[in-house]
Amino acid sequence: MKVLVVDAGGRGNAIAHAFSRSNKVKEVFVAPGNAGSNFFDKCKQARMNGKFISSIRAIDEIVEFAKKENVDLVFIGPEEPLSLGIVDRLEEEEILAVGPKKDATILEASKCWANDFMAKIGVPIPKYKNFDDVNAAKEYVKSLGNGVVVKADGLAAGKGVYVCDTVDEALNAIDEIMVKKKFGDAGNRITIEERLYGIEVAFTAISDGKTVKPFGHAKDYKRAFDADDITALRDFYIGVTKKFYSIKDVEKMFREGKLLNPNTGGMGAVSPHPAVNDEIEEKIMKMVVEPIVKKFKEVEGREFKGVLYPVIMLVEEDGELIPKVLEINVRDCDPGAEAKLPRLKTDMLELSMAIVNGELDCIEIEFDNDWCVAVCAVSGALKGREGLKPGYPADHYTNQPIEGIEKAMEEAIIYANGISKPNGYQTTGGRVLTVVGKDLTLEKARMKAYNAIKKIKFPGMRYRKTIGLDVPD
Numbered sequence: 001m002k003v004l005v006v007d008a009g010g011r012g013n014a015i016a017h018a019f020s021r022s023n024k025v026k027e028v029f030v031a032p033g034n035a036g037s038n039f040f041d042k043c044k045q046a047r048m049n050g051k052f053i054s055s056i057r058a059i060d061e062i063v064e065f066a067k068k069e070n071v072d073l074v075f076i077g078p079e080e081p082l083s084l085g086i087v088d089r090l091e092e093e094e095i096l097a098v099g100p101k102k103d104a105t106i107l108e109a110s111k112c113w114a115n116d117f118m119a120k121i122g123v124p125i126p127k128y129k130n131f132d133d134v135n136a137a138k139e140y141v142k143s144l145g146n147g148v149v150v151k152a153d154g155l156a157a158g159k160g161v162y163v164c165d166t167v168d169e170a171l172n173a174i175d176e177i178m179v180k181k182k183f184g185d186a187g188n189r190i191t192i193e194e195r196l197y198g199i200e201v202a203f204t205a206i207s208d209g210k211t212v213k214p215f216g217h218a219k220d221y222k223r224a225f226d227a228d229d230i231t232a233l234r235d236f237y238i239g240v241t242k243k244f245y246s247i248k249d250v251e252k253m254f255r256e257g258k259l260l261n262p263n264t265g266g267m268g269a270v271s272p273h274p275a276v277n278d279e280i281e282e283k284i285m286k287m288v289v290e291p292i293v294k295k296f297k298e299v300e301g302r303e304f305k306g307v308l309y310p311v312i313m314l315v316e317e318d319g320e321l322i323p324k325v326l327e328i329n330v331r332d333c334d335p336g337a338e339a340k341l342p343r344l345k346t347d348m349l350e351l352s353m354a355i356v357n358g359e360l361d362c363i364e365i366e367f368d369n370d371w372c373v374a375v376c377a378v379s380g381a382l383k384g385r386e387g388l389k390p391g392y393p394a395d396h397y398t399n400q401p402i403e404g405i406e407k408a409m410e411e412a413i414i415y416a417n418g419i420s421k422p423n424g425y426q427t428t429g430g431r432v433l434t435v436v437g438k439d440l441t442l443e444k445a446r447m448k449a450y451n452a453i454k455k456i457k458f459p460g461m462r463y464r465k466t467i468g469l470d471v472p473d
Contacts, residue, residue: 001349004029004046004066006086007077008056010036010376010415010434011334014341015077016043017415018348025349029069031062035425036416036433039409056081059089066095073098073352076306079155079331083109098352099306100330107296107304108330112153112191121295123288124324126193126313134178137190141170147195151327152177154186159393161327163195163263196324199275199314200473202336205289206351208360209303212293214281216343216367218271218336221473223261224393226466233259235381239390264393265431268375268467270442271339272367275314284312284323292328305355307332338415338434339374343367370438371445373468375453376417377433380462391460392430400427404455412437412452427458442468 003025005016013036016028020042030037031046031053038044046053048065056078063086066074074090076082076099085102100107107114112130119125126149131137141148150173152160160183162173170192177187206215225233234250237243245253253259276284293304309329314321333340345366354363379398380391389395398418402425408414413436418429433456437448446468453463 001025001072002027002029002069003349004031004062004069004071004074005033005077006031006056006062006074006081008032008034009334009429010417010431011332011337012077013037013039013043013415014338015075015332015348016040017413018341018344019075022347022349024347029065029071031065032056032058034416034428035419035421036414039414039416057084059084059086062086063089063093063095066090067093071095073349073356075099075352077331079105079108079329082330083155096353096356098355100304104296104302104304105330107292107308107328109155110153111151111327112189114328115191115193117296117300118292118325118328121291121299123291124322126196126324126326128191128193130189130191132189134174137174137178137192138171140192141167141174144192144194149193149195150174150177151191151193152183152187153189153191154183156183156186157265159183159265160186161263165257196313196315196326198316199321200326201273201276201284201312201314201323202269202309202333203276203284203289203312204307204309204332204336204340205285206307206355206360206365207293207304208355208358209297209305210358211360212285212289212308213360213365214285215307215365216271216340217273217276217281218269218333218339219273219275220266220333220336221268221464221467222263222266223473224264224267225261226464227261227472230254232380232462233261235388236390236394239381239388240394262393266335266376267378267464268373268434269333269335269339270374270468271336271343271372274442274470280314280321280323283321284310288312288323288325304330306330309333335374335376335431335434338436339372340367342372342413342436342438343370370440371442372436372438373442373445373449374434374436375449375463375467376431377435377453377456377458377461377463378431379427379429380460382460391462396430397460398427398429400459401425402427402432402456402458404457405433407455408435408452410452411455412448414452432458432461
């Protein structure tokens with residue numbers, strides 16, 4: 001069979017890699033993909049009329065490609081094409097597709113709606129309040145005091161969440177989202193939540209609309225920098241503020257707790273999550289996942305088919321860990337998928353067909369007992385023609401030459417997040433490569449990942465050194 005994976009980054013290449021391991025799959029296309037989509041046997045970056053697909057939003061192009069290549073199955077990675085109705089379009093053309101229909105993507109497309117829905121059906125979530133008025137939101141934050149989370153309502157490519165330590169940070173977040181419109185119309189409304197403290201889990205499940213089963217989990221590392229990486233933080237601050245800071249200045253800010261370590265889409269991940277045992281997994285399924293899928297159909301009249309990814313915070317209450325939902329996503333995690341999918345033993349094609357045909361109850365989902373440690377190499381601070389750019393997750397340079405990918409592949413699995421190959425490999429984004437070490441122990445998996453990533457070089461390259469360690473994040 002021919003499979004098309006719709007995705008542009010590392011998650012899509014990890015999904016394609018999983019499909020390529022099936023004996024029943026002949027070819028795997030990735031659209032739009034990147035130069036790393038060709039790293040694995042049977043996998044290739046999709047081309048139509050000699051050109052790559054223009055973007056994940058190019059629904060017409062993607063559907064046309066699927067028809068032209070007689071693709072048997074399409075698996076959609078990111079939320080944006082799902083929210084644009086790509087599954088609906090593919091099904092209209094009688095092309096099998098894995099992913100929720102447009103009306104089901106509201107679970108991710110509106111954080112305000114999702115909070116209201118979960119509160120209504122009794123799924124544990126933080127205390128929250130939704131706002132469409134800037135002044136009312138600011139007054140509410142002032143009444144709460146320090147320690148809130150401010151979120152843009154709509155899709156913001158994973159960047160519309162501000163975890164705020166102080167009232168001033170929260171007020172600034174409201175301005176960024178609602179006044180400056182940093183995320184466009186996604187910021188017309190916001191939800192303000194209490195800040196929870198506990199163990200965060202990237203938990204995934206898979207559903208055919210009737211049956212829902214666990215689909216693995218990972219520990220994500222979101223902070224851009226290791227907490228004590230003073231030199232890198234200094235370069236970032238200089239690049240962002242356009243002001244000079246000495247090492248002593250930054251060390252003083254660090255001691256005073258004023259050194260902001262920004263959240264990212266993810267700097268790495270570990271799978272399985274070290275804190276999630278069978279008991280915790282069952283608790284998350286019973287208290288969170290099963291009610292969401294069941295009540296979504298019973299209460300809202302909508303069916304969910306595909307990957308459901310609730311971000312969980314395990315919060316201790318009366319000596320017991322309670323799973324509370326920080327947000328819902330209607331697709332696989334990233335970079336959690338890169339750490340999780342190499343461990344998948346179940347045939348990815350058989351699993352996908354079970355979802356499409358409503359036969360998930362007939363298939364067993366298995367992961368091997370190995371550990372995977374995924375470390376992201378990103379575009380860091382770099383001085384060029386436009387001056388010093390701070391690097392991911394802020395402004396960064398692209399088109400930087402990359403060396404050592406082939407050598408790193410001898411030690412680890414390499415998934416490309418943002419690379420091209422006009423001649424040699426070049427960077428095209430903030431997250432560039434995800435290097436995955438896989439072994440029987442966490443320590444050996446870490447060693448493989450870090451030995452491999454040391455073989456890769458590009459100007460401005462940066463990565464965290466603590467992925468796989470038990471560090472605050």
